[in-house]
Amino acid sequence: MRTVKRQGVRRCMMIRTFNQENQKVIHEIVATVNTIKLYTLGHPQIDIFVDKLYETIQLIFFTESELTILIIDGEVVVNSRLLPDLGSVSRNFVEVLRKKGIERLTFIRGVTREELLAVFKEMVSPEVKEFGKYDRIRLGKLAIEDWDKEYIREDAAIDYDRIFEKSTLDLKSLYANIQFTKQLTKTDEKEARFLAVNFIKTFNQISNPMEYLASIKTEDEYTFVHTTNVALLTMKLADNLGFTGQHLVDITLAALMHDIGKMTISSEILNKKGSLDDDELAIIQSHPIRGAQYICKQNEMNKLTMLVALEHHIRYDGAGYPNLGERWNTNIVSQMVSVCDVYDALRSNRPYRGPMSHHEIREILIKDSGTVFNPVLVTKFLDMIEKTYSPS
Numbered sequence: 001m002r003t004v005k006r007q008g009v010r011r012c013m014m015i016r017t018f019n020q021e022n023q024k025v026i027h028e029i030v031a032t033v034n035t036i037k038l039y040t041l042g043h044p045q046i047d048i049f050v051d052k053l054y055e056t057i058q059l060i061f062f063t064e065s066e067l068t069i070l071i072i073d074g075e076v077v078v079n080s081r082l083l084p085d086l087g088s089v090s091r092n093f094v095e096v097l098r099k100k101g102i103e104r105l106t107f108i109r110g111v112t113r114e115e116l117l118a119v120f121k122e123m124v125s126p127e128v129k130e131f132g133k134y135d136r137i138r139l140g141k142l143a144i145e146d147w148d149k150e151y152i153r154e155d156a157a158i159d160y161d162r163i164f165e166k167s168t169l170d171l172k173s174l175y176a177n178i179q180f181t182k183q184l185t186k187t188d189e190k191e192a193r194f195l196a197v198n199f200i201k202t203f204n205q206i207s208n209p210m211e212y213l214a215s216i217k218t219e220d221e222y223t224f225v226h227t228t229n230v231a232l233l234t235m236k237l238a239d240n241l242g243f244t245g246q247h248l249v250d251i252t253l254a255a256l257m258h259d260i261g262k263m264t265i266s267s268e269i270l271n272k273k274g275s276l277d278d279d280e281l282a283i284i285q286s287h288p289i290r291g292a293q294y295i296c297k298q299n300e301m302n303k304l305t306m307l308v309a310l311e312h313h314i315r316y317d318g319a320g321y322p323n324l325g326e327r328w329n330t331n332i333v334s335q336m337v338s339v340c341d342v343y344d345a346l347r348s349n350r351p352y353r354g355p356m357s358h359h360e361i362r363e364i365l366i367k368d369s370g371t372v373f374n375p376v377l378v379t380k381f382l383d384m385i386e387k388t389y390s391p392s
Contacts, residue, residue, distance in 0.1 A: 021060060021201045022078040025067065028053040029120075030092045037124050046117070054113045055245040062197040062249065067107040070146055071097055080149065096123060100131075103142040111136035170195050171256060172224040179263040184298040196231075196253040203232055204239055204248075213344065223262055223270065226344055231255040233340035237377070238333075240384050251333050254308035257301075258337050261291025261309060285321045288313055304333060312337045315372045335374040339365065339381050342373075358385070 032049040039045050060067050060079075070077040071094055077083070083090070097105065100123055107116075115134050122128040131139050174191050178184055213229045234255035238248055262270060265287060269280050276284060291309035295301045311334035314320040318328065346356045346364065356364075362382060369375035 021056070022081050023083060025053070025056050025060065025078065026069075026076060026083065026093050027089055028056055030089050030096070032116075032120055033096050033124055034092075036120055041121070050113060050117050050120075054116055057107055057111065057116075058245060059197065059201065059249075061109040063194060065109050069105045070142060071103045072142065072146065100128075100139075101141075102139050104138070104140050104146065106138040108136040108138070167195065167199060168224050168228045171228055175224060175227075175260065175263055178260065178294070182264075184260070184294045184301070186298065189298055189301050192257060193249070193253055196249055196256055199231060199252055199256070200235060200248055203235065213347075222348070222350075223259060226348060227256060227259050229344040230258065230337065230340045233344060233381075234333075234337050237336055237340060237381055237384060240380060241336075250302055250304050251336070253302075254305045254333055255337050255340070257291070257295065257305050258308050258312050258341070259287065259291065260294055261287035261289070264290045264294075285313070289322050304331065307331045308334045308337050310334075312341055314338075316374050317371045320372075332374075332377075335377055339373050339377050343381070 028049070032046075032053050035046050035049045057067055064079060068079055074094055075082060076090055076093060097103070102123075111134075115137055119131065119134060119137050119139070122131050170191075174188060174195070178188055213232065231252055235248065235252045238251045243251055265283055269276070269283055272280065288310050292306050295306040295309055308331065310322070311324075311330045314322070314324065314328070314330050314334070315338075316330070316335060318326055343361055343365070346361045347358070349355045365373060365378045365382065369378045
């Protein structure tokens with residue numbers, strides 16, 4: 001038997017290297033198989049684990065057309081990434097596939113939840129000698145080319161600071177392109193969604209978002225760094241509130257695009273050190289409508305992204321801007337972005353004031369609960385921050 005080639009251990013620094021997601025899918029396959037062994041078919045516990053596995057695979061399909069898992073010399077390779085030793089999880093996974101003579105398992109984009117349940121039912125059944133035919137699942141032996149490829153071994157460590165910096169640069173590039181073309185194209189939408197998915201895959205693993213919030217070094221970069229910070233805080237808040245899968249992607253995308261309207265405003269006004277005159281203030285306060293108009297012209301963008309761009313400066317009591325009338329009720333995601341937006345803005349150093357401490361911001365959020373902010377979201381947000389972080 002030939003030995004698998006490797007490039008050795010390297011630190012995963014690029015945002016497209018998702019070792020956590022690759023490892024997670026193996027954990028969830030093993031958990032699903034074990035659950036099917038334990039419970040009779042139709043038991044709700046089986047549905048829970050199949051649903052979790054399905055959501056994880058769907059998240060991978062945002063950036064990959066298929067998910068291919070190989071067993072080579074007892075080691076697990078996921079989409080050309082040689083996984084680190086996962087202990088009993090790795091051994092259990094290899095054993096499950098070995099018993100059925102499987103060395104290569106591929107899930108193709110579009111695979112259904114029903115197909116996942118069916119294939120794992122067959123996998124645990126001692127009576128099944130041959131697998132059924134599936135439209136979007138392939139099972140079999142290793143191919144010759146599988147042995148000849150080189151596989152990068154994943155490191156369990158991730159350089160989150162480097163990835164966060166790259167996320168900010170990617171967002172800056174996206175915003176700059178929109179500013180230059182004066183429109184939001186289908187390509188821009190795809191890049192924004194790709195960035196949102198990558199963001200979730202990388203940062204949804206961390207417990208303390210405050211540790212990775214970037215500081216503003218120059219005023220020119222404020223919009224991009226601030227927006228990236230707001231996206232991280234909003235994503236973690238949404239996760240804490242129980243949002244998962246496609247809902248979490250849509251929320252993160254909306255947070256990343258919430259300030260897109262500022263790309264229509266001159267940097268002289270955006271970065272002005274003194275106070276704004278009435279005309280300049282009116283221009284600044286027009287950015288939610290401008291952003292919503294940009295997004296409306298791109299049919300690929302969902303309604304939530306447009307709503308958050310439009311509503312994130314409307315207060316919980318209906319005041320703020322733009323004025324959409326007393327009967328207008330803002331979306332819960334707009335309310336989430338509003339809390340995260342204000343928190344990061346107040347902790348940032350600006351030309352007209354210094355950064356505030358967490359204690360000062362906390363007092364403002366609590367004081368304005370029920371008027372400016374949704375009080376439930378303020379409580380959830382502060383609990384999230386203070387549970388894992390001891391801010392000054």
